[in-house]
Amino acid sequence: MTLLKHRLFWPVAALVTLVVVNVIANPNFAKVTMRDGDLYGNPVTILRESAPLMLVALGMTLVIATRGIDLSVGAVMAVSGAVSLTIIADSPDPGSLGTVTVAIVVAVLVALVLGAWNGFLVSVLGIQPIIATLVLMLAGRGVALLITGGAITTVTSAPYKFLSNGYLILLPVAFFIWVAVVAIVALVERRTALGMLTESVGINPEASRLAGVRSRGIIWAAYMVSGLLAGVAGIINASNTMAADSNNAGYLIELYAILAVVLGGTSLMGGKFSIAGTVIGVLTVTTLDKTIQFFGVPPAQSPVFFAVVVVIVVLVQSPRVHAWGRAASARMRRTPSSGEPPTGPGAASAAKKHEEVAA
């Protein structure tokens, strides 16, 4: 009963169900093999390929908690990929560790500046987040194209490639990167008061202001983190293909990130957020992506398939649907024959209260 009430119960249940359905349909789905001391197989791929979305969704979680939204993350990824690969391509020694380090640092700083710009528009100028970040969403890819000179920059650089394709201990580097970033963000949010103050600003900005919370700084910081993490995501993404494709890097990732955040149980209304929930949400989205490949859904139909599953998952998590479910089962138990409306005591009322609390 308490397990059922845990806020992560339904997100986890959705992910587990998805995996189980896959494994039943195709036992190969969960197959992991050891090769040259490294693990391979579909689950490992999911952990590796989750990295960009994970980082972006993590930043998105913080932004959403402040009642905002960041539509520019995909564009920031493109810029960051373009910056890093252009630096490597222009360097006399693309394979050196120094070059790659410089490329990464510069790209991440650029992304941080872009995040700061978003934060400035929202927190200082008071522009609606959706509009403020739309500016960069539209302009960002143009900037990325400008940086790469309109072409798809490709490079060969072993250290850079290592980020997305390399292995550390048994598992891919990209996996360790996202685990580390999740851990750092979770630590900063929950070991300091940032998480609580962010939620407070998201739930009631005016009460927070009167209590002396520096909402401007907190909102600004959320967009900077989102920009920064999108920058890292852009690097991992570019490292995966070793090409800076300004039009396609991180394309529509903002929407998948929002989806993952919501699947993880964080409300788009802002306020309470769950980092663990977002991790689960991202894994769900990535797993679903793999499911489509495994089931061999033709590309033309895959968006529809994706959408249908998302709708089911969202419904399964909805408190209102839970309430209906309980009410219906209670009615079946209570009135086997007549279709009497559910009056008085019992599950219908419990259901309604549950909804009340969840709302």
Next chain:
Amino acid sequence: MTVDTDVRPLVSMRGITIAFPGVLALDGVDFFLRPGEVHSLMGENGAGKSTLIKALTGVYAIDAGTIEVADEERDFASTADAQAAGISTVYQEVNLCANLSVGENVMLGHEPRGFAGISWNAVHREAARHLASLGLDLDTRSPLASHSIAIQQLVAISRAMVLDAKVLILDEPTSSLDRGEVEQLFAVIRSLRDRGVAILFVSHFLEQVYEISDRITVLRNGALIGEYLVEDLPREALVTAMIGRELDELSALSGAAERAIDRTGTPVLSAEGVGRKGVLEPADLDVFEGEVVGIAGLLGSGRTEMVRLLYGADKADAGQISVGGERAKMHAPRHAIDRGIAFSSENRRAEGVVAELSVAENMILGVQAQRGWMRRLSKAEQDAIVAEYMEALGVRPADPTVPIGTLSGGNQQKVLLARWLAMQPRLLILDEPTRGIDVGAKADIQRKVAQLAAEGLSVVFISSELEEVLRITQRLAVLRDRRKIGELDPTEVDLDGLVDYIANAGHTERSATR
């Protein structure tokens, strides 16, 4: 305990039980509401009054019991359902659309229609008519948010009366109204009662309860204590029934007004000519160490506006403020907080509670904000603050981990008070701190304020309850029409004198005891 049964109840609630996680909010409560009566529901904060109302109006489903309305068993699925059945409700926390106009709020869902859909002129004409019946002359096209919480409350009441209701439920409708408005509201209530409407009234003001009610039902801890005719239940008996013990309300406080204040030193807060165009004419105010300064005036006289300027919640465009003799710029609440000033807003829901955060988080919010996000209060420090104030203010339920939004109105207010006290300010600005607080807790809070002031805390105290203001302040600033008209010594005026001064002085007087 005589209950005449000659009138058939319009609403019969029997054995109503509602449990929330960890709290049995109502435990087998019976409640009967008859046509043509004003029936007061009484009880301490958290006794279950609002929950009983919400059970009747379909906001909460009941776990056990039956509800009959007009001899028919009902289980309303929503407030809309209840409304359709003739039950009209004004909830405790004003629940309107702040960004719609006053007129739209009054008529929402009942807009008069013409050929081309809603006729907006008719909407505003109708709305103005309803508002006028409460003695309100408002621009119905102005946004609701631009009005004070009291006006919003009156708008909510007008809205409830738009419907041709058989049952009118008013959950603490008068908590933010002043005497004149309460009289107006009571006149309306009486005329409705005489037309046969059944009225359910909730208030923590005992005078009002005795003035308006025919019958009283008392709840304690979610259980029914009894139903009484008002003439059978003297005031002391009512209080005892409510809190389950006897209460000596005032003894602890006597003498607070006489306490001598040293006004020779530097004031803790000194405002010179502070004002803002269209909000408050430039006014002076000094507050000395250990002094409780009351701000009195009618609704809309600029009381809240004045303290908001002092706190930096709104920016003053004239005058200057010094704290402890030092010029201070108050452009944001943070500037005031950094100088040791705390401000508890009258608008609990919009400007106080952070509903989804826990009671504990709400309590420490101010302290934490002041320390900054990097220096998180340790678990031990949090627990110490929380334990101290849960105990000192008697917050119920005594579980600090529940979201504050699930607490009863009065208990939310106590948590907010704890938030400000925990910051250990040198000046505490309290705007209607006892609104919605039950008799016992009200006395507790007044005592706490008096005690802190005696220990050196300076307080600016606003309350529509003039008895309270006279009892605990050492000086009174009186406002009228957004202008300060003078100061009074509370030991030298009585209630009638104060009422008279507030109402009339501005016209003739230049400056009182100043």
